[in-house]
Amino acid sequence: MEYSQVQVPKYDCLLFDLDDTLYPLSTGLATSVLKNIQAYMDEKLGIDESKIPDLCNLLYKNYGTTMAGLRAIGYDFDYDEYHSFVHGRLPYENLKPDPVLKSLLSSLPIRKVIFTNADKVHAIKALNRLGLEDCFEGIICFETLNPTHKSTASDDEDDTEFIGSTQSSTAVNGTSGVFDIIGYFSQPDAQPSGLPKTPIVCKPSESAIEKAIKIANIDPHRTLFFEDSVRNIQSGKCVGLDTVLVGKSQRVKGADYALESIHNLREAIPELWEADKIGNVSYTGSGVVAVETSVTA
């Protein structure tokens, strides 16, 4: 019988991005992150200030994170130092406990995993601030995807050896050793495929998402992936995940659902709660639902 399979829950794992997905942009964290990244490029890497905004854009666009891009074009720096510089001074006080989200998540008897490009310290701090630290089975973060790197912040000599304390990294690298990505893209026929590769594994690369799927031991076809980033959604779709764009009420290509806020989860995807009921489940193609900001919730 064709309806015999509706008793099986459609999803057995929910995979969540963290920043700007589990809390809104209005917290101002994203703005602070960008400001701190630019300050790092100026103060620690000695990059010409006038070039920083363009460089930042190009690196983020082509490499997934500015950090991955900086490594690709030839800057060498300590990952922990970068993360603590960028995340250390964020307005974490703007992240408040979210009991509504906590109870939504707790009411779902499905595996829940965090998948973020950020480092572990930031992920744990943000989840604690939101009061969501007990809601997830695990966190896949920068250190998980880039395991050759020592993840513990410390004062070990190993950590400091490439960063001269008196000389900027520009002096260490020499500007001549750095790939001029701004110049590269000023050529009319420049293709992203001609760019140097980064050693850093991060979203939206499909291989990063596949790696996360493997580490979490999940079936992408039975996993729902929540993200605020359109390109991450699209890569997620390519590797077989069902996808939920968070923070927008309009779906985009690659998104199965769109939620203005993660708080709209129950209204937008009620089948998550109903999955174990028998019958009365109709699949309308991709199961598309778009939800406007709820005024009643």
Ligand SMILES: [Mg+2]
């Ligand atoms: Mg995000």
